[in-house]
Structures are given as structure tokens and as C-alpha cells.
Amino acid sequence: MSPEKPQVRPGLPTGATLEVVSSSKLRVVFSPPDDNGGDTIERYLVEWDTQPGFPNPESFAVTEFNVGFPNIHIMGSIADPLVKGQFYWVRVSACNTGSCESGVCCGNPQASSPASLNPHESPSAPVDVNLYVTSPTMLTVTWVAPTSDGGDEITGYRIEHDLSPNFNSLALPPNKDSADVLADQRSFTIKDLTQGNPYFVRVYAINDAGPGTSQTASPESATPTLQLPGLPHSIIATSGATSGEIDLKWDRPYMPYHKKPCFGTENGPSAVCPSPPGGGDPQSDGGAVIDHYLIEYCDKANDCTEGWSGTVVSKQAKATTNQVTLQNLNPGDTYAIRIAAVNSNGPGNFCQHANEYCLDTAGFVTAVATA
Numbered sequence: 001m002s003p004e005k006p007q008v009r010p011g012l013p014t015g016a017t018l019e020v021v022s023s024s025k026l027r028v029v030f031s032p033p034d035d036n037g038g039d040t041i042e043r044y045l046v047e048w049d050t051q052p053g054f055p056n057p058e059s060f061a062v063t064e065f066n067v068g069f070p071n072i073h074i075m076g077s078i079a080d081p082l083v084k085g086q087f088y089w090v091r092v093s094a095c096n097t098g099s100c101e102s103g104v105c106c107g108n109p110q111a112s113s114p115a116s117l118n119p120h121e122s123p124s125a126p127v128d129v130n131l132y133v134t135s136p137t138m139l140t141v142t143w144v145a146p147t148s149d150g151g152d153e154i155t156g157y158r159i160e161h162d163l164s165p166n167f168n169s170l171a172l173p174p175n176k177d178s179a180d181v182l183a184d185q186r187s188f189t190i191k192d193l194t195q196g197n198p199y200f201v202r203v204y205a206i207n208d209a210g211p212g213t214s215q216t217a218s219p220e221s222a223t224p225t226l227q228l229p230g231l232p233h234s235i236i237a238t239s240g241a242t243s244g245e246i247d248l249k250w251d252r253p254y255m256p257y258h259k260k261p262c263f264g265t266e267n268g269p270s271a272v273c274p275s276p277p278g279g280g281d282p283q284s285d286g287g288a289v290i291d292h293y294l295i296e297y298c299d300k301a302n303d304c305t306e307g308w309s310g311t312v313v314s315k316q317a318k319a320t321t322n323q324v325t326l327q328n329l330n331p332g333d334t335y336a337i338r339i340a341a342v343n344s345n346g347p348g349n350f351c352q353h354a355n356e357y358c359l360d361t362a363g364f365v366t367a368v369a370t371a
Helices: none
Strands: 014-020 026-031 041-049 058-062 071-075 088-096 110-117 127-135 138-144 156-162 177-182 187-190 199-207 215-222 233-239 246-251 269-271 292-299 313-318 323-326 334-343 366-368
Touching: 014 088, 026 041, 026 088, 026 110, 041 071, 058 071, 127 199, 138 156, 138 199, 138 215, 156 187, 177 187, 233 334, 246 292, 246 334, 246 366, 292 323, 313 323
Parallel strands: 014 110, 127 215, 233 366
Antiparallel strands: 014 026, 026 071, 041 058, 041 088, 088 110, 127 138, 138 187, 156 177, 156 199, 199 215, 233 246, 246 323, 292 313, 292 334, 334 366
16 A cells, blocks of 8 residues: 555645836735645645735746745736735635646645835925025925825825035035924924025825925025015904003914914914024014014094005004004994014014914904994
């Protein structure tokens, strides 16, 4: 009687690792099972599907492989590419002949690690990249998300600056540096720069494949210089305690004169502007201490029925209090009010809207003088 091979299917392949090759290809790297079922492994069955349950899998039989060594199979080709950005689940089975009466039989499949991946490439360049001067030591760059994420979620952005337009100078930080920010950011302020030096700035989008193509800012360089202060905001105007009075309160500028947030997005600034080297107020003041606030007001019934073209009264308020009482007004009349911050470079723009950051065009600041 001749000996017979045991009728056992092989065990799970080991080390089935899934990797991205390109925007149209995935690669699975796998090793032989610890248990071949008592017979030679004849082939490996690689399966992939767009659903984790493998309801409609595609498959390929790997018949040429290195015995005892890791093996590779690439899914997707120029003629039959995988879909960029689509997640694919992958599994691998080892197959022998000893466990079936005829043909080749496969053991249980080994899920890849990770269980699924999406073919992708690095993202395209951000668009609408703009550079602004914030203060004598700071520049702010803003951008819009790229038109293509490369088939993978964008995880962040990289901002680079340099003294050279080719970004190859030998300068050290802070004159040459880079910073990575989160994917929800659309504005970043570069600080601790040297007044009078022109700086070149570019921005990359990043996904799991790495940084994509950079986009140079417009203008391609800017020179930090003293600026006018930004807009006061969150103005509250109420009738005063005495006849003919209106009480005013407001917040110091949050965003610089160029009206772009130092960090975050235009609709959601995430942090105040940095302080200058050595400390001090946030540089939304343009780089010089706010001396005072200029307040203008007019009687809507008598002086400015058509905007600010009539008789306008000006008043100064101390920068240390951010509040003032307007007096000697016409009792019972409604007044329009606007406020500007002033530094050594001059007055910034007037804020005449009541909303936070003074960005919206609705909500004009008005109040009734106490009767």
C-alpha cells in the first residue's frame, strides 16, 4: 500500500500587507502560511472588492512565486486601472492539491493589513494663494483647497518661506522655514521676520501620499512693514443713563488691516495674531500700539439720512478702555455710529457693523439717544 498525503487545506498566508502603488494600482505583499496542509502550495488566490463582504470580488491566481519568501501581486494596470480614490478590500488564500480529490483547493483567506486602501497620488496644488503684509515682522498667506485631492483625504498643508525665489537659500530660521497646518486651515501667519527683507512664500497640500505640487503666492514675495490697524469689532451701542447719551463698547481689532485672519478661515478665525518678538499686543494692530480710537456719529433723522454724506461728528476715545459715552445728542433720535483704530501710521478702516470681526455687511451700528 502506497502512502497518502493528508487531506488538509493550507493555513492562512502570513504578513498580507496592502500598499498603494499609484492612483490606479494597489499592491499586496504576502508570505507562505506556517502550515501548508501537508502538501506543496500550488498557488495563491488574491481577491479584491469594493465592499468588505466581498460580494462581487475580482481575483487573480498567483502561480509563479518564491517558495518560502514574501510574494507580491499588483492589482490594477494601464489597461485595467483601479478607480482612483475608491477603497478596495483585499484578501489572500493559499491553495494546495492535497485537500481535494481533484483540482487545487484553497484554505481560509487572510485579510490584508490594512483591510482596505484607496489608490491615490499626492494632491494638486492649492489655488488662489495670496500673500499679505501684516506687520513689520509678519506676513499672512491664505489659500483655497486644491481642485484634486489625488484620490485621498487631504490631511494638511505645508507653508514654506525663503529669501530666495527658488527656495534654495542658505538662510536659517526664521528667514527660511516651513510649517505644517491642519486640513481645515486656510490662513497662516509667518512671524519673527526681518523688516525690509522680501520673502517668497509657497503652499503645498498634503495627503497620505505626501505633499503635492506647490503653488507660489501672489504676489510671489512681500516685505514686512508697518501697517494700519485692523477693524474694531463687536460694537455694542445702547441708550445711556442720562438724556442725550449713548454708551459704546467694542473690542480691539482681531484681524489685521488686510482683513484676513492670521489663522483659521475667514468665517472662523482660530487664533489671535502673534505678538511681536519680545512680546506685546497681537499684531492685528499693524505693528504699532493703538494710540486711540476715532468715533464718528451722525443723527440719522437730521444729518445723515443718506449714509455718511451729511454732518458727521468725530470724537476720540482712549485705547485702554474700549468704551465711551456720547453726550449732548438729540434726545430720542437714532444715531449711526462707526469706529476706527489709530496707530502711529494713521487710522485704519471704520467698522460700522455690529457683528463679530466686523466682516458682514449687515447689522449697522445704531442707537437711540436717551430721551
